[in-house]
Amino acid sequence: MTVLDTPAKEPQITPQLVADHGLKPDEYERILKLIGREPSFTELGIFSAMWNEHCSYKSSRLHLRGLPTKAPWVIQGPGENAGVIDIGDGLAAVFKMESHNHPSYIEPYQGAATGVGGILRDVFTMGARPIAALNALRFGDPAHPRTKHLVAGVVAGIGGYGNSFGVPTVGGLVGFHTRYDGNCLVNAMAVGLAEADKIFYAKATGVGLPVVYLGSKTGRDGIHGATMASAEFGEGAEEKRPTVQVGDPFAEKLLLEACLEIMAAGCVVAIQDMGAAGLTCSAVEMGAKGDLGIELDLDKLPCREEGMSAYEMMLSESQERMLMVIAPGKEDEAEAIFRKWGLDFAIVGRTTDTLRFVVKHKGEVKADLPIKELGDEAPLYDRPWVETPKQQRIDPASLEISATIPGALERLIGSPDFASKRWIWEQYDHLILNNTVQRPGGDAAVVRIEDGPKGLAMACDVTPRYCEADPFEGGKQAVAEVWRNITAVGGTPLALTDNLNFGNPEKPEIMGQLVGCLRGIGAAALALDFPVVSGNVSLYNETHGRGILPTPTIGGVGVLADVEKMATIAFKETSEIILVIGETTGWLGQSAFLSEILDREEGAPPPVDLALERKHGDFVRELIAEGLVSAVHDVSDGGLLVALAEMAMASGIGASLLAEPAEVNPHAFWFGEDQARYIVTVSGGEKATVFKRAESAGVPIAKLGSTGGDKLTIPGERPIVIDALRERSESWLPIYMGAGMM
Amino acid sequence: MKARVLVTLKSAVLDPQGKAIEGALRSLGVPGVASVRQGKVFDVELDGGDSAKAEATLKEACEKLLANTVIETYRIEFVG
Amino acid sequence: MKARVLVTLKSAVLDPQGKAIEGALRSLGVPGVASVRQGKVFDVELDGGDSAKAEATLKEACEKLLANTVIETYRIEFVG
Amino acid sequence: MKAAVLLFPGSNREGDVARALKHVTGVEPAIVWHAETALPAGTDLVVLPGGFSYGDYLRCGAIAARAAIMEAVRAHAARGGLVLGICNGFQILCESGLLPGVLVRNARLRFICREALLKVERIDTPFTRRYAKGAVVRFPVAHGEGNYTADAETLARLEGEGRVAFRYVMADGKRDDTQVLNGAANSIAGILSEKLNVLGLMPHPENHVDPLVGPTDGRALFESIAGMLEKA
Numbered sequence A: 001m002t003v004l005d006t007p008a009k010e011p012q013i014t015p016q017l018v019a020d021h022g023l024k025p026d027e028y029e030r031i032l033k034l035i036g037r038e039p040s041f042t043e044l045g046i047f048s049a050m051w052n053e054h055c056s057y058k059s060s061r062l063h064l065r066g067l068p069t070k071a072p073w074v075i076q077g078p079g080e081n082a083g084v085i086d087i088g089d090g091l092a093a094v095f096k097m098e099s100h101n102h103p104s105y106i107e108p109y110q111g112a113a114t115g116v117g118g119i120l121r122d123v124f125t126m127g128a129r130p131i132a133a134l135n136a137l138r139f140g141d142p143a144h145p146r147t148k149h150l151v152a153g154v155v156a157g158i159g160g161y162g163n164s165f166g167v168p169t170v171g172g173l174v175g176f177h178t179r180y181d182g183n184c185l186v187n188a189m190a191v192g193l194a195e196a197d198k199i200f201y202a203k204a205t206g207v208g209l210p211v212v213y214l215g216s217k218t219g220r221d222g223i224h225g226a227t228m229a230s231a232e233f234g235e236g237a238e239e240k241r242p243t244v245q246v247g248d249p250f251a252e253k254l255l256l257e258a259c260l261e262i263m264a265a266g267c268v269v270a271i272q273d274m275g276a277a278g279l280t281c282s283a284v285e286m287g288a289k290g291d292l293g294i295e296l297d298l299d300k301l302p303c304r305e306e307g308m309s310a311y312e313m314m315l316s317e318s319q320e321r322m323l324m325v326i327a328p329g330k331e332d333e334a335e336a337i338f339r340k341w342g343l344d345f346a347i348v349g350r351t352t353d354t355l356r357f358v359v360k361h362k363g364e365v366k367a368d369l370p371i372k373e374l375g376d377e378a379p380l381y382d383r384p385w386v387e388t389p390k391q392q393r394i395d396p397a398s399l400e401i402s403a404t405i406p407g408a409l410e411r412l413i414g415s416p417d418f419a420s421k422r423w424i425w426e427q428y429d430h431l432i433l434n435n436t437v438q439r440p441g442g443d444a445a446v447v448r449i450e451d452g453p454k455g456l457a458m459a460c461d462v463t464p465r466y467c468e469a470d471p472f473e474g475g476k477q478a479v480a481e482v483w484r485n486i487t488a489v490g491g492t493p494l495a496l497t498d499n500l501n502f503g504n505p506e507k508p509e510i511m512g513q514l515v516g517c518l519r520g521i522g523a524a525a526l527a528l529d530f531p532v533v534s535g536n537v538s539l540y541n542e543t544h545g546r547g548i549l550p551t552p553t554i555g556g557v558g559v560l561a562d563v564e565k566m567a568t569i570a571f572k573e574t575s576e577i578i579l580v581i582g583e584t585t586g587w588l589g590q591s592a593f594l595s596e597i598l599d600r601e602e603g604a605p606p607p608v609d610l611a612l613e614r615k616h617g618d619f620v621r622e623l624i625a626e627g628l629v630s631a632v633h634d635v636s637d638g639g640l641l642v643a644l645a646e647m648a649m650a651s652g653i654g655a656s657l658l659a660e661p662a663e664v665n666p667h668a669f670w671f672g673e674d675q676a677r678y679i680v681t682v683s684g685g686e687k688a689t690v691f692k693r694a695e696s697a698g699v700p701i702a703k704l705g706s707t708g709g710d711k712l713t714i715p716g717e718r719p720i721v722i723d724a725l726r727e728r729s730e731s732w733l734p735i736y737m738g739a740g741m742m
Numbered sequence B, C: 001m002k003a004r005v006l007v008t009l010k011s012a013v014l015d016p017q018g019k020a021i022e023g024a025l026r027s028l029g030v031p032g033v034a035s036v037r038q039g040k041v042f043d044v045e046l047d048g049g050d051s052a053k054a055e056a057t058l059k060e061a062c063e064k065l066l067a068n069t070v071i072e073t074y075r076i077e078f079v080g
Numbered sequence D: 001m002k003a004a005v006l007l008f009p010g011s012n013r014e015g016d017v018a019r020a021l022k023h024v025t026g027v028e029p030a031i032v033w034h035a036e037t038a039l040p041a042g043t044d045l046v047v048l049p050g051g052f053s054y055g056d057y058l059r060c061g062a063i064a065a066r067a068a069i070m071e072a073v074r075a076h077a078a079r080g081g082l083v084l085g086i087c088n089g090f091q092i093l094c095e096s097g098l099l100p101g102v103l104v105r106n107a108r109l110r111f112i113c114r115e116a117l118l119k120v121e122r123i124d125t126p127f128t129r130r131y132a133k134g135a136v137v138r139f140p141v142a143h144g145e146g147n148y149t150a151d152a153e154t155l156a157r158l159e160g161e162g163r164v165a166f167r168y169v170m171a172d173g174k175r176d177d178t179q180v181l182n183g184a185a186n187s188i189a190g191i192l193s194e195k196l197n198v199l200g201l202m203p204h205p206e207n208h209v210d211p212l213v214g215p216t217d218g219r220a221l222f223e224s225i226a227g228m229l230e231k232a
């Protein structure tokens, strides 16, 4: 490939080339107006990177503005590599979630691995040491020919990267639905710990300071899918420009240690990882945020391959790289640290006072652009959208149900969405760092901070079925469920990160889903004092014109004052009283029961009363803190009986349940998905106290039964043997993955 | 019938293993190694002796399983 | 100068990866594969053009690092 | 007791083992960089921690086994000094020839992180003297390549000389080589050198020392070492 080496042979800027860069004609007009001339080839590449959906959020930005992002404990909200919250004792939690959907579909192992790599880098770029990782995965129908291959590859890739890097992967979610057949979702979340007054930012300060490149060398990884395919690059282009990057967790681990070491040594003024759109995005961001210009000399760039052009260097998405502005006089110290860790270190540019982004290569100026306008003047769309039509509430009496209650429970527990995900999380090292106080399988993971007693609780959730039926309620529900899960372990929820996965925003219905979900997320975040501190948007998740289910994954972090007081879902003793907090009306619309047992995805999803969420959650958290309850589980999809079964399976202790109240349809009572509910157990001695407390707090509470035996029994129904239930739960995934897998 | 399938990373794809091995050889004092790239080799025994059929089988195996053509290329050789 | 080093498991050593591939190929409906064994291949670029010296270098590389002779054997080939 | 924990590029459980040593013995171990050529003076115990040294590229432990510091470790072992290799550390010990055999990919080809039951095969070693005779303990495993393999002759010698220190067992306390979680020959989880001063084991005793995060069966291993050295 010599074509790109000689400037004379750089492609002509034609309408086709502009289109291949994903720029619309009016967007190109905007560029011409902004710079007053035709852009060079390299400049066109830079614009395409800065103005694509991924970097500019041009379809979502307008609506993201409505999210609540502030609270007294928020140190850094959206706008940096990750959000930062104060967790007391001089410490901060740094976290974010990010998608790697498309690469994971193409190359599941590397796609998922580099997704994990990217989010870990976002966290340690801020000066935090990653202490936990989570992942939210959505696959197509298990029967779809590609699903098994994707599950195997994605899980191995997440484990392969996280295990080697040395972060415990402590939680997440996995769901299956035919609407993800052509677009799996891989949303990775990382949580780090830093000293609250030692957070590092992308904003550069100081003129004439060295801009330093660190980490692995630059190759032709991931350079622009669209341009790659274009004819100008000739034969063999594909061989030369892989769109999928290969992750190197080993290099990332070294990069982590080296970065934290030079940060501690006071060498770093500003730092930005090279993620999507690599050098372009990171350099522009550092300069623009600091009101400075940046001048890069690409002759100094450490390259993995020969003959790379300026265009390629600016757009490469090679992994495990960082850009920094180094403090005056600290270059040698910083370099020595990087050399010790065996990483590349090169001064590739300097800050200027010109507010220009200048790129030089082989004695030529390849780009000279106004740095602030590159970001600030990016297109912003108020795309047309239509509201999702409301659906009717489903009346349980109208349903024809042949399944018995025990039969329905067994089917649900053995179904892909509910079956145990042990096969997956056992491939993740969830114990490294020796702080995992609550392992996978509970409501939220809990990770001890340093030697304790404080801990962080974290969880991610979303119910896409709800979001599709009613984006606003679905958005609220996703936030509420995360908040509830953190509460259920005894945590005080502090802040959330969101990962908005949707179809094509140019379709008004899809845009309506995005807008609706964001409003719901905003409303819930506000009502629950659970601000949004970071996030990511992934649009165009569509195949053959059909979008995925709207999937705004929410990841939340909360704090526990004392992990010894943490609650878990397992029943602890026999003869304890089982109570449900919150009201059970038997809401079956969009429930798992309706979908899995009756094969209908219909009706309005359960409404979320945010005031009740808060009241009930605060009440449960108090009970936990005072040690009044022995087991706690939030009630979410699958309803009461699934929650009870999970508590029983986690302990091996069964329960004798009372008959459902006469006014509620039995199936609706046991499987309905009313929100704002928790199941708790108390000893006989504490029952009166808890009831009295509930009454004075105005919280509905009712007895469901008592623990004991090795079965779940409901009057008039066949007993459900816990061991057999557990066997169903544990066997689905291994059997599914077993046949013919590598 | 015996065949050998070589699966290697495309030339522009990062090969972290190869890179680590280069470094190790250098520090072990093995001289003169300019670069190393690591791949996989599959020694395959096939039923029957029809080499055209065997080639077709192996090609199918590569496309479906042994190689991910997004990042890897493969080569089929007959050994005897 | 280019060379290729093949590192394969000794025949007495169990190869679970090979076995898994056999199974996977069968369930994918690829016919006629009797057995598969997986190994590693290293494509090595060497400085200079002296093939005797290159061979010595590679032998040293294999003995010192590339193969674990407890379970593996190696083979050096020159490609051109 | 003076302990030194080696640090290779890509090690990642060095902090866990250092913390466990501190927890049990009250003394912070020294962290020793792989490029050093000598151990700190007076080192009693060398620990090769878990992790993915050099990314586990090529073969697990292969590149680290050739690191500069390993000469010093060899000399320390030859003098009868204690060496403990956990997980990747065990792999490094095998690759360096300090222990026989090799650890290959788990039989089911997947990484596996879970609690495992182990039988303590003998309690007359520097690493196990604080365990009860015939004890069955619970340590977590977290590895993708922990499948211990050696030729028949080596296995026979290890068994004959009583050099298997820990063995995976089933819930009933008995070994079942057909069910062992990673496929290890003779259900071997850990082996000793001839002089019993070098122990390599795949599971992680260092992750089971603190009641807040799980069982505490790993403590006795570190207590054994510490107690042994105090007496000496």
Ligand SMILES: Nc1ncnc2c1ncn2[C@@H]1O[C@H](COP(=O)(O)OP(=O)(O)O)[C@@H](O)[C@H]1O
Binding pocket: A054, A055, A064, A067, A077, A078, A079, A080, A081, A082, A083, A096, A098, A122, A275, A276, A498, A499, A500, A532, A533, A534, A535, A536, A537
């Ligand atoms: N849905 C969202 N909600 C809140 N903040 C968001 C959302 N999407 C993106 N952000 C914020 O916008 C900034 C840029 O995001 P992104 O481009 O994904 O970061 P990076 O360049 O690190 O990958 C980040 O601070 C991120 O937290």
Ligand SMILES: [Mg+2]
Binding pocket: A081, A121, A122, A273, A275
């Ligand atoms: Mg970032």
